[in-house]
Amino acid sequence: EKLGKTRPGPFSSDExxxxxxxxxxxxxxxxxxPDKDSPAKNAHRLRTRPWTLTIDGEVKQARTFAIEDILxxxxxxxxxxxxxxxxxxxxxxxxxxxxxxxLLKRVDITGNAKFVEFWSLADREQMPYIRLPLLDWxxxxxxxxxxxxxxxxxxxxxxxxxxxxxxxxxxxxxxVPWKYGFKGAKSIVRIRFVEKQPQTAWIKAAPDEYGFYxxxxxxxxxxxxxxxxxxxLGEFFKRKTLPFNGYGEQVANLYSGMDLRKHF
Amino acid sequence: MAxxxxxxxxxLIKSALFLLCLLPLGRLLWAAYxxxxxxxPVEFVQRWTGTxxxxxxxxxxxxxxxxxxxxxxxxxRLRRMLGLFCFFYATLHFLSFIGFDHDFVVSDIARDxxxxxxxxxxxxxxxxxxxxxxTSNQWAIRKLGGRKWQELHRTIYLISLLAAVHYFWLVKVxxxxxxxxxxxxxxxxxxxxxxxxxxxxxPVPQFPTAKPLKFFKQKPE
Numbered sequence: 236e237k238l239g240k241t242r243p244g245p246f247s248s249d250e251x252x253x254x255x256x257x258x259x260x261x262x263x264x265x266x267x268x269p270d271k272d273s274p275a276k277n278a279h280r281l282r283t284r285p286w287t288l289t290i291d292g293e294v295k296q297a298r299t300f301a302i303e304d305i306l307x308x309x310x311x312x313x314x315x316x317x318x319x320x321x322x323x324x325x326x327x328x329x330x331x332x333x334x335x336x337x338l339l340k341r342v343d344i345t346g347n348a349k350f351v352e353f354w355s356l357a358d359r360e361q362m363p364y365i366r367l368p369l370l371d372w373x374x375x376x377x378x379x380x381x382x383x384x385x386x387x388x389x390x391x392x393x394x395x396x397x398x399x400x401x402x403x404x405x406x407x408x409x410x411v412p413w414k415y416g417f418k419g420a421k422s423i424v425r426i427r428f429v430e431k432q433p434q435t436a437w438i439k440a441a442p443d444e445y446g447f448y449x450x451x452x453x454x455x456x457x458x459x460x461x462x463x464x465x466x467x468l469g470e471f472f473k474r475k476t477l478p479f480n481g482y483g484e485q486v487a488n489l490y491s492g493m494d495l496r497k498h499f
Numbered sequence: 500m501a502x503x504x505x506x507x508x509x510x511l512i513k514s515a516l517f518l519l520c521l522l523p524l525g526r527l528l529w530a531a532y533x534x535x536x537x538x539x540p541v542e543f544v545q546r547w548t549g550t551x552x553x554x555x556x557x558x559x560x561x562x563x564x565x566x567x568x569x570x571x572x573x574x575x576r577l578r579r580m581l582g583l584f585c586f587f588y589a590t591l592h593f594l595s596f597i598g599f600d601h602d603f604v605v606s607d608i609a610r611d612x613x614x615x616x617x618x619x620x621x622x623x624x625x626x627x628x629x630x631x632x633x634t635s636n637q638w639a640i641r642k643l644g645g646r647k648w649q650e651l652h653r654t655i656y657l658i659s660l661l662a663a664v665h666y667f668w669l670v671k672v673x674x675x676x677x678x679x680x681x682x683x684x685x686x687x688x689x690x691x692x693x694x695x696x697x698x699x700x701x702p703v704p705q706f707p708t709a710k711p712l713k714f715f716k717q718k719p720e
Contacts, residue, residue, distance in 0.1 A: 253538075261538030269674045272537070322671075324539055369673040440672050459668060460615055468538045471599060 238393040241331050244312025246387055246412075246485065252315060253326035255395045257468045259402060263320070264421055265369050266355070266362035267402065273364075274402035280361045281422065283406040290338070292427035293348035298341070302406050306392060308341070309333035313396075314389060319451045319480045321415035325465040330410050331393035336384045338426070344380075347430045351383045352376070353409055354425035370436045376420040377433030377447065378411065379489075387412055387485055413482040415449045446499035450490070451480035455499045503573045516577055520584040523551040524591075541599045548592035553662055553681055555585035560659065560688040567695070579635050582655075586632040593625050617668035624661035627654050656692075659685055 264274035267281075288305060291297035315329040357373030359365040365372050382388065389410040392399055399405040404421025411418045417437055437445035444458045453463040453476040464473040479486050490498075504512060527547060530536050536543045559581040566574045596618075601607040612622045631652055633639070640648045663685055666678040 257538035265673055269676065271539070271542075324542070456614075459617060461611070466539065466541060471541060472602060473600065 236398040238398050241311040241313045244314040247315040250327045252329050253468045259400050268364050278401035281401045286406050289425045290342050292429050293345045295343040309337045316412040317480050318416055323465055326468045330391040332389045332391035334386050335388040335390045344428050348428035350429050351378050352427040352433045353420035353423050355420050356422045356424045371439045374436045376418055376435050413479040413486045418449050448498050455496055544595045548588050552588040552592050557684055564691045586628050589625050617665050620661050621665040624658045627658050
């Protein structure tokens, strides 16, 4: 299903996009199963309408928005970003959406809001693997407020000119291109502003393997494998992984003075 | 007691088993021919060859229990082929690792083997398989002598444990289901052997109330 009119957005890479076929048949979305091909097999059970997004926590007034309204918040931009999975594969994807910061024009956060939590849908009717304790459901991810507000951080509603496929996190998901892919929560139903650093699903599952920041960093290995290289989908041999996935120029200043080995 | 197949029948069974064992390789070649590897072909090849190495390892370990339980002693004649196919897929698995992951650069491979525990364990298992494959012929059995040969080939139990650890370590916490299933199968096969060894061990008679005999303390009557 084609999305309406879009315009080219900033920060786009001119690398050749990974095939749409690859991006819709391969990926992680554990609510639909643990294998790379499970989302493509099972995500058809997801119902993306009606869909609402609730904003609460450290806000003056909690609000709930319908997806139809969110789609009209800002002009839709196409941004071709590199995507680096923590597992060691990577891709180039033309996402469609608008900066996450648009949300802040619609809600008033309090002075206590320091972090943002992203909650994915966890409905056992639509998502068969919610029954298994693969992760502590619902899937929760988080960013520091300034990371979330960064112009690179995208609220994505589509890709390749199409409405977001269900297996890729329809109807709305987050894209944080300088972090490992799992930081981009899919099928988001709730956004909570909080004062303390969130406990994310992956930190709960394996705190020594998945840090809160999870910035792409070739110098900090995962506990069980090196992160210095990656295999681009569609290629046979590995290529070097870039610090901040190649977005260092835009985001490195967010972490000045921090020890990124400690805050991995 | 079931009758054993004659020489010709056994040859037929062996040929059939040989073709069966080639099927996983056929699947790979077919996928290469039709370009049906999915989005990440290298990962597909590495998983496929790894999975089939483990499958054949388990099948090899099934032979003895099956033989004892069914009393079909000719099954033993199939074990060498299963073991060698296990080594064959392990070799493909190893080649896909040093080729695709490291471009056959020895220093890269060495660093990976040293730095990533699951690679270390997998590599150790592969290296330990080599002498078993090399001595899987009549000549080696004669040369080593049956007992020595058997002792050497018991390394397969250690290899199977290394394989299980390798599998556990490479998956994420969310994907433990398959490593668990394989380990359960392995535990069953090894557990059966432990029970058999205990059963067959010559029992040492023990009489808790017995006292050491005292000879010649008393003058015999």
